Amino acid sequence: MTHRTRGTAGVTDVANHDRTSMQPATPMTSVTPVSTTRPLRRRAAWLGVAGGAIALSGCATNAPQDTWAPRGENAQMIHDLQWPIFAIAGVVGLIVFVAVGYSVVKFRDRGQPIPEQTHGRPALEIGLTILPAVILAVIAVPTVSTIFALADTDDTDCVINVTGQQWWWEYDYPVLDDGTICGYEPADGLTAAPIITSGQLVMPAGTNVLVRGTSRDVIHSYWIPQLNGKKDMVPGRVHYLRLQSDTPGIYAGQCTEFCGLSHANMRMEAVVLEPADFQRWIDNELAPYEAPEEGTLAAQGETVYVQQCARCHQVNGLVDPLTGDLVVSNPQDHVWSGAAPNLTKLMARNTFAGATWDLLTPECRADVWEAAPEDFGERYLEGVSEACLNTVDLREWLRNSPAKKPMYADAERLEVTDGKVRGMPYLALSEDQIDALLAYLLERK
Amino acid sequence: MFTTGSKLLIGSALLATIATIAYGIAQGGTLGTIGLASAATALWFLAGVNIYVRDCNVAIDEAGALTVSAAARQAPPSSPWPIVGALGAAALLLSVVTYPAVGIAGLVLLLAATAEWMVQAWSERGSADAAYNDEIRARLAHPLEMPILGVIGAGVIIYSFSRVMLSLTKVGTTVTFSVLAALVLFVAFMFAARPKVSSGTIGGVVGLAVVALVAGGAVAAFSGERDMHVIETTADLAERGRCGTEASEADKKSSQTLAGKTNLAATLTLDDAGILSAEVPGFNESTSRLTLPRSNPNNVVFRNDSDTDRRLVIDVGPSGDMESRTLCTALVEPGGVQFLTVIFDMPTFAVPDGHRFTVPGVESAVVEVTVP
Ligand SMILES: [Cu+2]
Numbered sequence: 001m002t003h004r005t006r007g008t009a010g011v012t013d014v015a016n017h018d019r020t021s022m023q024p025a026t027p028m029t030s031v032t033p034v035s036t037t038r039p040l041r042r043r044a045a046w047l048g049v050a051g052g053a054i055a056l057s058g059c060a061t062n063a064p065q066d067t068w069a070p071r072g073e074n075a076q077m078i079h080d081l082q083w084p085i086f087a088i089a090g091v092v093g094l095i096v097f098v099a100v101g102y103s104v105v106k107f108r109d110r111g112q113p114i115p116e117q118t119h120g121r122p123a124l125e126i127g128l129t130i131l132p133a134v135i136l137a138v139i140a141v142p143t144v145s146t147i148f149a150l151a152d153t154d155d156t157d158c159v160i161n162v163t164g165q166q167w168w169w170e171y172d173y174p175v176l177d178d179g180t181i182c183g184y185e186p187a188d189g190l191t192a193a194p195i196i197t198s199g200q201l202v203m204p205a206g207t208n209v210l211v212r213g214t215s216r217d218v219i220h221s222y223w224i225p226q227l228n229g230k231k232d233m234v235p236g237r238v239h240y241l242r243l244q245s246d247t248p249g250i251y252a253g254q255c256t257e258f259c260g261l262s263h264a265n266m267r268m269e270a271v272v273l274e275p276a277d278f279q280r281w282i283d284n285e286l287a288p289y290e291a292p293e294e295g296t297l298a299a300q301g302e303t304v305y306v307q308q309c310a311r312c313h314q315v316n317g318l319v320d321p322l323t324g325d326l327v328v329s330n331p332q333d334h335v336w337s338g339a340a341p342n343l344t345k346l347m348a349r350n351t352f353a354g355a356t357w358d359l360l361t362p363e364c365r366a367d368v369w370e371a372a373p374e375d376f377g378e379r380y381l382e383g384v385s386e387a388c389l390n391t392v393d394l395r396e397w398l399r400n401s402p403a404k405k406p407m408y409a410d411a412e413r414l415e416v417t418d419g420k421v422r423g424m425p426y427l428a429l430s431e432d433q434i435d436a437l438l439a440y441l442l443e444r445k
Numbered sequence: 446m447f448t449t450g451s452k453l454l455i456g457s458a459l460l461a462t463i464a465t466i467a468y469g470i471a472q473g474g475t476l477g478t479i480g481l482a483s484a485a486t487a488l489w490f491l492a493g494v495n496i497y498v499r500d501c502n503v504a505i506d507e508a509g510a511l512t513v514s515a516a517a518r519q520a521p522p523s524s525p526w527p528i529v530g531a532l533g534a535a536a537l538l539l540s541v542v543t544y545p546a547v548g549i550a551g552l553v554l555l556l557a558a559t560a561e562w563m564v565q566a567w568s569e570r571g572s573a574d575a576a577y578n579d580e581i582r583a584r585l586a587h588p589l590e591m592p593i594l595g596v597i598g599a600g601v602i603i604y605s606f607s608r609v610m611l612s613l614t615k616v617g618t619t620v621t622f623s624v625l626a627a628l629v630l631f632v633a634f635m636f637a638a639r640p641k642v643s644s645g646t647i648g649g650v651v652g653l654a655v656v657a658l659v660a661g662g663a664v665a666a667f668s669g670e671r672d673m674h675v676i677e678t679t680a681d682l683a684e685r686g687r688c689g690t691e692a693s694e695a696d697k698k699s700s701q702t703l704a705g706k707t708n709l710a711a712t713l714t715l716d717d718a719g720i721l722s723a724e725v726p727g728f729n730e731s732t733s734r735l736t737l738p739r740s741n742p743n744n745v746v747f748r749n750d751s752d753t754d755r756r757l758v759i760d761v762g763p764s765g766d767m768e769s770r771t772l773c774t775a776l777v778e779p780g781g782v783q784f785l786t787v788i789f790d791m792p793t794f795a796v797p798d799g800h801r802f803t804v805p806g807v808e809s810a811v812v813e814v815t816v817p
Contacts, residue, residue, distance in 0.1 A: 156729070159727045159728060161736065161738060163738045174736030174815070175815065176732070176734070177732050193815075193817075194815055210726075210727040212727060214710075214741065234708075235742070236744060237708035238708050239708060326795070328791065331740065332739075332740045332790050337740070338740025338741065338790075339741075
């Protein structure tokens with residue numbers, strides 16, 4: 001039988017004896033003294049490098065989804081709750097780590113005899129039960145009140161319907177009983193009709209917006225970190241999310257409930273405009289359709305659009321140039337979710353396909369995204385001009401959308417969805433058709 | 446040199462090898478070839494092991510070799526399993542020209558026979574003591590056989606019962622099974638009162654009852670089920686154009702309470718004055734105008750606060766091949782609620798008459814719906 005060279009009498013020795021007795025008698029290797037300092041130091045170096053990298057990543061200047069940078073009342077409420085709790089938890093964590101570290105070093109096995117074992121220390125045990133309970137009770141008060149405040153729907157100024165589907169968000173702005181949209185009356189000569197758009201949720205500054213969210217296919221989750229927390233959007237249910245900001249600008253977010261192949265490409269942005277700018281935005285969205293001038297490239301594009309795109313995408317007010325009929329899309333017959341983005345005012349937004357790619361070239365994008373709050377509205381409402389159009393990404397999209405964004409659009413593998421695609425299929429367009437479409441789409445703003 | 450067991454394994458391995466080569470050349474399928482090659486490899490390995498340990502046979506010079514070893518036994522008793530297995534194989538072949546069900550039965554028989562035969566063969570080599578061998582067979586096989594036999598028995602009985610119940614008239618079923626239940630109780634009581642009744646008698650009576658039941662079930666199954674009364678649903682109502690004020694059977698059977706009351710698209714309430722209004726969280730006042738998304742199930746609740754039975758109706762416009770499609774709730778009692786799921790295929794601007802919720806019989810009750 002083996003013997004513990006550094007063993008002590010008592011319980012552990014018996015246990016050890018039991019264990020080793022079942023194995024052939026081989027010398028115990030752990031007895032050989034091994035220098036642990038070298039690997040330890042190397043490990044510490046690696047830990048330092050990893051820790052440093054993580055810490056440095058916190059210094060990113062371009063971090064639009066930073067949860068510690070609230071830009072609205074609701075996010076501020078969460079922030080005001082989370083930092084004190086983080087601080088308390090940090091202090092508790094520090095105490096625990098220091099205590100554990102101290103014990104590990106101070107009482108490490110140096111071959112000393114096992115100290116006397118005691119059982120029970122009522123005062124300490126009760127104290128260590130009560131203390132966390134008190135801390136949790138203290139934390140519970142602001143937590144619960146914040147949860148209730150974030151669930152309030154009574155102070156709503158403006159309701160926007162949000163519908164998620166693989167892999168983009170649709171927004172629609174209902175017309176109220178008084179004929180306004182969010183209290184904004186359309187300019188003279190415009191009829192109030194629900195506005196429908198995608199990707200970028202445009203909202204007025206200083207307004208309590210209430211998102212009424214649902215989904216057309218699987219569960220998605222709406223999250224604009226700088227404006228509020230996450231909210232799952234569930235098929236068949238309507239969930240509510242408050243959004244508010246006083247500062248004009250673009251606030252990025254992304255779907256945070258895994259929803260299939262292109263979940264990572266399902267982003268969204270909230271665009272906050274001053275009330276006057278929001279009014280202009282509404283008027284522009286409601287402006288009637290203007291057909292391209294005859295004989296232009298855009299007019300050719302309109303024909304291609306009617307033939308190739310109109311079965312899925314709606315352009316409000318578009319009339320088939322050949323038949324004179326109003327063109328109505330039928331996405332419910334072609335797309336599994338039953339919807340495709342409304343392209344009436346495509347160039348009034350500046351990202352596309354789940355807010356994943358820019359409609360603006362990098363320079364023009366910077367002009368809008370980095371504009372000061374006072375200039376922002378002006379820049380945003382310019383929309384996408386010919387000079388600013390990011391033709392690279394949009395062309396790639398039209399050339400072969402499933403190659404750009406992973407989607408279930410392979411015509412041969414659609415049995416499970418009754419032949420309907422999830423996403424936009426490859427349409428085998430010629431370069432001439434794409435040129436014409438770009439010219440046509442450029443006028444949709 | 447080849448022991449009995451290894452002969453079987455060598456034969457199987459040889460067969461698998463030949464099959465691998467034949468399949469590989471003739472069919473050329475990778476998956477099948479890999480499968481067969483794996484089988485061949487495994488069988489050769491087993492054959493090798495078996496030869497090496499010489500079937501685990503007892504060496505003749507061992508003490509118990511002539512008395513207690515299995516090899517010391519006379520001939521083993523006859524076994525039913527080869528015949529059952531053959532029957533299964535025959536059924537399997539027959540299924541090619543008859544019905545797939547025959548094949549399934551054959552496969553089951555074949556598998557059962559194989560398993561049973563293996564267990565029996567194994568137990569017969571247990572020792573020279575036949576009684577002991579029987580006991581170890583039972584110990585291994587019973588936990589497997591009993592549940593399966595139990596399930597089959599219960600299945601046959603339940604299935605026969607259900608056939609009889611379905612073929613008799615509603616009243617006939619009640620009477621027959623009341624009498625049968627009383628009979629079972631009576632017979633059981635008789636047995637209980639006379640502990641001396643032989644188990645043979647009990648077995649006979651029970652056997653007879655089972656045979657009668659199965660026979661009854663078979664007769665009933667062939668004579669078919671009685672005519673069933675199909676209850677209308679609200680979906681049928683819409684299809685038959687009966688979303689009016691008149692009550693139908695579906696309305697009488699409808700529930701007037703709801704489980705799902707939260708996270709709705711809207712709650713529509715009809716009040717005393719004949720006004721229909723929609724409540725939607727976020728809109729502080731109730732409205733007579735709703736915006737609901739296209740191509741999506743919108744769940745609404747209809748609450749009837751008037752004093753007459755009423756239902757909520759909506760024409761969702763063109764849908765699939767249909768020109769227009771009407772949906773409605775069942776008639777809702779005063780104070781009652783009903784749920785309605787509405788899907789709009791078309792936006793409102795594409796539907797000539799637009800979309801609106803109405804209540805038949807109440808002119809003033811309208812909630813306009815806009816589908817963007
Ligand atoms: Cu998603």
